[in-house]
Amino acid sequence: MSVRKHDHIMAGLTPVAGPSLLVIVVVAIVASVGDAGLSRIATLGLVNLILVVGLYTFVGNSGILSFGQMSFMAVGAYISGALTIPLTMRNVLLPNLPGPLGTELLPTVPAIVLGAAVAAVVAFIVAIPLMQLSGLAAGIASLAVLQITYVVASNWNDMTGGAASMPGVPRTTDLWSTLVWALAAIAVAYLFQISRFGLRLRAAREDQGAAASIGVNVVWHRVFAFCLSAFIVGAGGGLHIHFLGIGSPESFYLGITFMTLAMLVVGGMNSLWGAVLGTLVVTTIGELLLRIELASGVLNLREVGLALVMLAILILRPRGITGGLELEWYRVREWAGWRLVRGLSAGSRPMKPGKR
DSSP: OOOOHHHHHHHHHHHHHHHHHHHHHHHHHHHHTTTHHHHHHHHHHHHHHHHHHHHHHHHHHOOOOOOHHHHHHHHHHHHHHHHHHHHHHHHHTTTTTOOGGOOOOOOOOHHHHHHHHHHHHHHHHHHHTTTTOOHHHHHHHHHHHHHHHHHHHHOHHHHGGGGOOBOOOOOOHHHHHHHHHHHHHHHHHHHHHHHHHHHHHHHHHHHHHHHTTTOOOHHHHHHHHHHHHHHHHHHHHHHHHHHHBBBBBGGGGGHHHHHHHHHHHHHTTOHHHHHHHHHHHHHHHHHHHHHHHHHHHOHHHHHHHHHHHHHHHHHHOOOOOOOOOOOOHHHHHHHHHHHHHHHHHHHSSSOTTOOO
């Protein structure tokens, strides 16, 4: 294989292989430690990674800031949760579930996929009017979708359990199964961004008028990305509810919305590499600050410290840690070559007198 062909193949694989390899290495390190608490943190971090990658699929490619994607997390969570609660328990806890949700019992994986599909259908209905908007108007409208979802989830007692939550969901989400879902989400997001749909949408992000002038139907490309994002986020919701074993409206509201947005913005909103790296950085810093808070007894140290760290990162790197750029092969190759040359140079330096 020629060097040029090898570089061409590596250039195509690096943007998805690099983030995936980073996630695998982190999970392998956590698993090797064998600490149950650390494993739980890593599992929840992977769930958040899926949510952030789903958020990136729409926000990063379209350039439209959406506050409503966690609505589809709620849809995916409640649908998959309802389909996996044992029937005897379901008849007691949620006896008035509508239709097949009250009678059918599915394994976890099909239930999560079905919940994600329902989330995508709901997203399609929402997207038809929403994607006509741009900029601040679209952001405010998406926030309204989140608020409506929260109100419905809090009051639809027959479906969600309302404020009393949906209990009894089997806790089947573990570290390794979540890793598989996370790698799948990264792959799907990458395949979309390099597809003709993704490239056209990114062109519209840079100049909507120019994209429309060459025949790009901007609205329908946004709708497709919005629905794909909802599917990934819905799957993340299914994993989340099967991790906690209970579904509460608060779990899908402002807290997770702003946390996932912060992870995406800190990493770099316009790149998949930024979505992965931002999730890892914010999760790691948050857990370190939490341990310091518990040891010192200083209340809310985690929230304040995390806010200050994120503010510092955004001041120093306004486009995020990655600058909105993907991990590219030529950068990796140059870095590796520089390290090699530096190591060889250090090894070839003459020894000072008296050194042996």
